[in-house]
Amino acid sequence: MGAIIYWTLVRTAITIPALLLVFEYIDYQLWWLIGIFAIYGVVIHPAVLQYRKFEEKSKEIIENTLCSSCKHFDKSAVLCMKHDKHPTVDWLPCDGIHWELKEGYYEEKADSNR
């Protein structure tokens, strides 16, 4: 997730100055049009694609690992906060030793099955 935000900021930091540079050389209305397409095509669309890929890759970890029911797991970053490491489907940073049931896990699971 951090990489998505980082590269979105990098693309924004390049796109906006580039748009300001070409501002003097093209017609004002065309500049707006180019600006909107550039921001969408260079900044927003790649970020959305990266996020979908991240979500797809993370889905299995979020739903089907021991970490998904652990109170130390941060779903949004797919991160074990206790060990500051990213678990995978085949590997848990603590090997299950530090697992602690997340409060409200069963209620959350029941709600998602309805």
Ligand code: SF4
């Ligand atoms: S403490 Fe263990 S079970 Fe809990 S999130 Fe971290 S690696 Fe997963």
